[in-house]
Amino acid sequence: MQRSIFHLFLFVYLSVFAIPNAVMAQAGSVSGQVVNEKSGRPLSGASVELQHHSQSPYVTDKTGRFSFAGINWGKYTLRVSREGFWDFQKPMEITSDSAIVVTVVLKQKLYVHEDGQGIILQEPCDAKSGFGTIILYVRDRENDRSLSNAEIVMESEYVDTSGTIHKFCCSSGTLDSTGYVKLCNLQPGDHTIFVNVNEYERDRYTETVAPDSTYTHHFRLKKL
Structure with a gap:
């Protein structure tokens, strides 16, 4: 027991x-x-x-x-x-x-400060009155495939209300696999955008941004 x-x-x-x-x-x-x-x-x-x-x-x-x-x-x-x-x-x-x-x-998103205004690479875009927007697509020229890991570099020049010219370089960031970027709240003025992808030719695009305007550009890159 x-x-x-x-x-x-x-x-x-x-x-x-x-x-x-x-x-x-x-x-x-x-x-x-x-x-x-x-x-x-x-x-x-x-x-x-x-x-x-x-x-x-x-x-x-x-x-x-x-x-x-x-x-x-x-x-x-x-x-x-x-x-x-x-x-x-x-x-x-x-x-x-x-x-x-x-x-x-x-990987860091593109985010710089331009006199207190943000330039962002992602949605949602909290657009502010008086500023512009540029939408970019980066694709392969031959097959129209979206290109990932595209590096974007932007140079900008604009004139403020006092007539002073502002120039700055460089704000940069890397795109994800969608090959899409939306640059928000850009000061009215000239903005030149360079795109670089490994094994592809480099390209550039310049836009004169007006207040409250949106622009779309398609980069179609040629493979080396």
């Missing part, structure tokens, strides 16, 4: 303590660092989300690092976002004792 009680106690102990500990030992982790593509420096203030994880979202500090622990087996998506940068996402699968380390490289 005493032996039966002992065996029962041992069974309950293993059920309550041993099995959960084995499950915990098999849980995975995901950690890494968020960096700026151009400078290679860590990015603070990035929101890092691991789908369906209780610690999400995680906001990076000045080191750019993040960490998720105790992740159950399964498939997940890591999503990273930060103001002024293109979003990042990566699917991953957690298996027994997975310890995944990821370096997240964020």
Whole structure:
């Protein structure tokens, strides 16, 4: 009788303590660092989300690092976002004792300040009265395919209300796979836009922007 009680106690102990500990030992982790593509420096203030994880979202500090622990087996998506940068996402699968380390490289959107006015590369565009907009498309000349990773550089010249001429260069950014860019809240004046894509000829486009006007231009680049 005493032996039966002992065996029962041992069974309950293993059920309550041993099995959960084995499950915990098999849980995975995901950690890494968020960096700026151009400078290679860590990015603070990035929101890092691991789908369906209780610690999400995680906001990076000045080191750019993040960490998720105790992740159950399964498939997940890591999503990273930060103001002024293109979003990042990566699917991953957690298996027994997975310890995944990821370096997240964020591409910077075009965002400069022009006497307090923003030029932005993404939607939505909070257009302001008295300023202009330029919409650009970058495509392959032969097959009309959108070109990703196109680098946009803009030089601008405009005259303010006092008659002073302002010139500035260079504001730049990299397009995503859509090959589309919308430049908002441009000061009325001359704006020259250069586009550069690896293995393609460079091209340029100049527009004299009028207040409250929108212009559209299609870059069709020839492959080298």
